[in-house]
Amino acid sequence: MRLLLLFSLIAGLPAAAETVVATRTIRAQEIIGPDAVRGDAGGNTGVKLDDIIGMEARVALYPGRPILTAHVMPPALIARNQIVELVFETGGLRITSEARALDRGAVGERIRVMNIASHVNLFGTVSPDGSVHVSQ
Structure with a gap:
């Protein structure tokens, strides 16, 4: 009741x-x-x-x-065709390279990028500093 x-x-x-x-x-x-x-x-x-x-x-x-x-x-931090820093980190190893963004992306989003040196397409996550971090 x-x-x-x-x-x-x-x-x-x-x-x-x-x-x-x-x-x-x-x-x-x-x-x-x-x-x-x-x-x-x-x-x-x-x-x-x-x-x-x-x-x-x-x-x-x-x-x-x-x-x-x-x-x-969220506002895009990376524009399509922008040159970005590509970062791969595992353990104590850190590899950086330049890449061309194939998508627009905001912080935390996964975007496609193309490594300029090898022309390999990868997926990575946009970081607050404007770099793209890739994982295995």
């Missing part, structure tokens, strides 16, 4: 939900600034304003339309 009473009290409370919408057109691959978005009352996309600011748009975002988590990603 108490559980039913508690549930009816909770269900009767108004939901305080917020939807994040674009205030202007945001192009794909553009970093979203605080002037480009605002929080609107009503609706619930599960996205907070603080979670969107500083992210990169995956697709074009239009004014007045809600922004979902699928529309944004």
Whole structure:
């Protein structure tokens, strides 16, 4: 009985939900600034304003339309065709080489790179310093 009473009290409370919408057109691959978005009352996309600011748009975002988590990603640190440092570390051994990025990538993402010296394609993880670490 108490559980039913508690549930009816909770269900009767108004939901305080917020939807994040674009205030202007945001192009794909553009970093979203605080002037480009605002929080609107009503609706619930599960996205907070603080979670969107500083992210990169995956697709074009239009004014007045809600922004979902699928529309944004962390900002890319490495651009396609950029020359990056390729690092392989195991035990006490560290091998570095230059590589060309074949994909765009943010910190922590796996991207394809091509070793410039050997022309071998590898997968590696983007590090905060802009290098790509490969593992076995």
